[in-house]
Amino acid sequence: EAQVTQNPRYLITVTGKKLTVTCSQNMNHEYMSWYRQDPGLGLRQIYYSMNVEVTDKGDVPEGYKVSRKEKRNFPLILESPSPNQTSLYFCASGTGGRTEAFFGQGTRLTVV
Amino acid sequence: KQEVTQIPAALSVPEGENLVLNCSFTDSAIYNLQWFRQDPGKGLTSLLLIQSSQREQTSGRLNASLDKSSGRSTLYIAASQPGDSATYLCAVWGTSYGKLTFGQGTILTVHP
Numbered sequence: 001e002a003q004v005t006q007n008p009r010y011l012i013t014v015t016g017k018k019l020t021v022t023c024s025q026n027m028n029h030e031y032m033s034w035y036r037q038d039p040g041l042g043l044r045q046i047y048y049s050m051n052v053e054v055t056d057k058g059d060v061p062e063g064y065k066v067s068r069k070e071k072r073n074f075p076l077i078l079e080s081p082s083p084n085q086t087s088l089y090f091c092a093s094g095t096g097g098r099t100e101a102f103f104g105q106g107t108r109l110t111v112v
Numbered sequence: 113k114q115e116v117t118q119i120p121a122a123l124s125v126p127e128g129e130n131l132v133l134n135c136s137f138t139d140s141a142i143y144n145l146q147w148f149r150q151d152p153g154k155g156l157t158s159l160l161l162i163q164s165s166q167r168e169q170t171s172g173r174l175n176a177s178l179d180k181s182s183g184r185s186t187l188y189i190a191a192s193q194p195g196d197s198a199t200y201l202c203a204v205w206g207t208s209y210g211k212l213t214f215g216q217g218t219i220l221t222v223h224p
Contacts (some may be wrong), residue, residue, distance in 0.1 A: 031210065043214040044202070049211055058211065090155060097210035098143040101203075103156040 001036055002027045002103035006091050012110045013081055021076045021107050023091030031094040032074035032099070034066065036087040043090070050097055058109070083112045113137045114206045118215035125222055126193055132216045135202030140183045146178050147187050150217070155197040156201065160187075162172040192222045 025032065033048035035058075047059030049068040063071055063085055064107045065077040074093075078085060091104040115138045124129055135145070144163050148156040157193040160176045162185065168177040176186040187219045189196060 027182060033210070035214075040216075042216045043203075045213075048210040052224075056210060069224060092212075096223070098205040100144075100146060100158055100161040102158060103148075105155040106153075 002102070004091055004093050004102055006089075006104035006107050007105060009105065010056045010108050012112065014112055015082055016080050019078050019081060019089075019109075021078075021109070023074045023076065024072050025074075025093040025102075026072065027093060027102070028071065028074075029093035029095055029102075030071070031097050031099070032068065034064070035090045035092065036060065037106075038087050039089065043073075045088075046076070048097070053082050054099060063079070063094045064106060083111050085109065114142075114204060114211075114213045116202060116204055116215035118200075118218050120218060121216065123221070125220075127192060127194060127222055127224050128167040128212050129192050129222075131189050131192055131220070133189070133200050133202075134218070135185040135215055137183045137185075137204050137213075140180050141207050142180065142204045143184050144205040144206070145176075145178055145190070146212075147164050147174075147185075148203065150199045150201060152198075158181060159186070159200075160167060189220075192220075194222050194224055196222050211212055 034046040035043045047066040049055045088109045092101045094101045119134045146161045147159040160169045164177045173190040199217045201217045
């Protein structure tokens with residue numbers, strides 16, 4: 001089944017403790033991206049990647065890192081999480097940077 | 113900077129009604145527009161992708177139209193059902209390759 005898989009689905013962590021949210025797709029898509037969704041602010045793009053070793057900032061990249069070492073994986077790294085990064089995070093993939101995007105099930109992160 | 117607005121923010125209708133959800137965007141130089149559905153606690157499901165060269169796209173009871181010059185798209189849902197209850201999101205692929213900008217969504221409730 002074609003899908004975008006995020007792990008974990010739920011995560012509670014403490015301020016400053018480094019964490020990684022994984023994202024994997026099995027559709028051989030070149031494009032992958034991360035978004036966060038917050039009440040009243042909607043979905044905002046954090047980072048995106050057009051291919052292996054090619055990444056670029058979205059609208060809200062501060063406090064986040066990404067890497068694209070393999071085509072299928074695009075992990076989101078929070079080096080020192082803060083409470084304002086409490087949010088619902090989504091990973092997406094697509095064949096290109098302007099084609100249909102497919103989303104994962106989301107990761108609900110709480111930073112205390 | 114591209115801004116996407118969806119009206120209304122919430123809509124409650126009786127089962128069987130035909131309804132229209134609206135999406136507007138400030139920069140008409142878009143490549144594609146995509147409509148999504150989001151169920152509570154779930155990820156985003158792609159409903160329709162309209163390419164900039166198209167005027168409309170249909171899938172089952174859903175019909176989406178696009179008027180680039182006026183910066184508008186509408187999602188028409190025919191014969192609504194309680195199972196259609198969800199948040200509907202509009203997103204545009206603009207001139208910046210890889211950037212997808214979302215509206216805030218319309219929360220639809222279809223009651224029996």
